Amino acid sequence: MKKVRFNIKGKRTVELVATDDENLLDAARRAGVMIDSPCNGNATCGKCKVKIVSGHVKTTETRHISEEEMAQGMVLSCNSTIVDDIEVEVPDLASSFVNEMQITDLSKNENDNIKHVRKKLIKNGMTNASRLWSEIIQLNHPTVEDNMADEDRLKQYFKLKLGYNDITLSLNVMKKLPDAFRENGFEIEVVYLKRRDVAEILDVKPANGNKAVLYGIALDIGTTSVSACLVNMDTNEIITKVSMGNAQVKYGADVINRIVYSQKPGGLENLRHAIVDESINKLIEKLVKGAGIHKEDIYEVCAAGNTTMNHLLLGVNPDYLRKEPFIPAINVIPEMKCAELGININPEGKIYLAPSVASYVGGDITAGVFAVPIWIQEGFSMLVDLGTNGEIVFGNKDFLMTCACSAGPAFEGGEISCGTRAVPGAIEEVIINDEDLRPFYNTIGHLSPVGICGSGIIDLICEMKRTGIINGKGRMDRTLNHPRIRFDEYGIGQYILYSKELDNGTKDIFITEIDIDSFIKAKGAVFSAIYTLMESLEMPIDVLDNIYVAGGIGTNLDIENAIALGMLPDIPVEKYYYIGNSSMQGCYLALTLTEGKDKIREISKNMTYMELSVHPTYMDEFISACFIPHTNLKLFPSVGN
Structure with a gap:
């Protein structure tokens, strides 16, 4: 038996006794220590780096740990076993991802969309009152x-x-x-x-003379992050919004890794504990404290998550979601007491979970469609939700078709070397000077850079392609001699966006050819899904009147750059609307409109799902789309070579 001490940000220390040769990542999970591990311990992402301060571990050499890092005592926790009493330092980004909550307002795009849709729905006969x-x-x-x-x-x-x-x-x-x-x-x-x-x-x-103020919560249960709005149910006012990383991320960045983990002994209960106790209830505590109310004042929660998140929240075995023919245990979940799930509001308070359509089109999409709303429009529109999965919905008031692709967490900063969520300090806009290849950037909140979020990654890769730093395959020009371009001992290229040496920064922030390759696959998955869905209906792309882009990719998403990379269809940019967290907006509208929840349920029943994994042309389209912008340049006439 070995003693292990985890030092987290120099502020908190956790100790436990580990068994001989226990995996370091498993020991951290057992101790409740958050270490970022998007690949669920498969040693492929390189994110679970920790520093061994004293003692020794048995570790395997990996390209994710440089010689300099190795000399400093850095190891991959998933690739290391405990052979001695050790002291471990958990880096900032790993420990703070979940535990540091962000209190924010809805973005202007989100507020504008809620107001616009709310008026439209009331005009179409919905009752401007909650239940x-x-x-x-x-x-x-x-x-x-x-x-x-x-x-x-x-x-x-x-x-x-x-x-x-x-x-x-x-x-x-x-x-x-x-x-x-x-x-x-x-x-x-x-x-x-x-x-x-x-x-x-x-x-x-x-009675005490005045009616009590009643509150509800609109809750978006994302794979990467969880967000909640506290709503005054008398006035429909959004009091505050709080978000944090989904604590399940320590068991894998994507739903497949989490499903695999759920099959381990105690895995399903660990995942349920992570989302209920470590995520949702922590958000509720923050909302209650910030508003100066009691949790007993909250009587309703309207929540939306993808199909896997719903299964994990309920503690239902999700394993068959990932196995052909990809069948959920349940799509339409009956309204129940929050207390049944361990969610801490009024003991009699209710939770409504937006219904799913299929294994990979969940309640986040049905709630999102409600918030667009495609379902009452005459013309053809599309919702593109950019998250760990890329979900597409196309149609109008007469029909709705949907499909989903596995984009991975790249759009939310996951599996990108210096990627981060769209949090204060995240680089969200990038321009590279043509003459000297010097980068200029903006961060969320105008704070010192902490990483690159989705919109910043799109800008950066687009600018690298435009200035000739990379080619259409995402490979860097080896002939360039520039201080911001370097190659590691494995020959993998990096572009330095923010540097301790060049910018007097606190850390290096960069993007690698491996990161770019991950992004190209993610954007290729999204575009090929859009193209395959439209082609299956024998409809050209230009039939679209509107494309609504949703997801936590960042509020400053540059649509022109997304088109230039081949991620989104090449149609006029004025047809695009970035609306942010459509799932959250749908939950808010369902809370505050009497018929809202029934309408989301109706929408889910009217959506026809197409399974891309068995579609005969999808893989060919995906391979064709894994190039910037695309191997078929006729699909992107406005994009230069």
């Missing part, structure tokens, strides 16, 4: 002659005074009735959900 309601009511005092039970007295009031045929209430609410009725002379406040002519009672308490 959540409260009433202060005065009940008649019981007497010997009027000896009706408390529950019956409440039901009678709702039927005669409020027009409901019935009310339902749980055992927990029943337990509150006797004392709540009598504390203030049978004047009570009742919180309930309107379900057509039935009222579902969520809370009964003595």
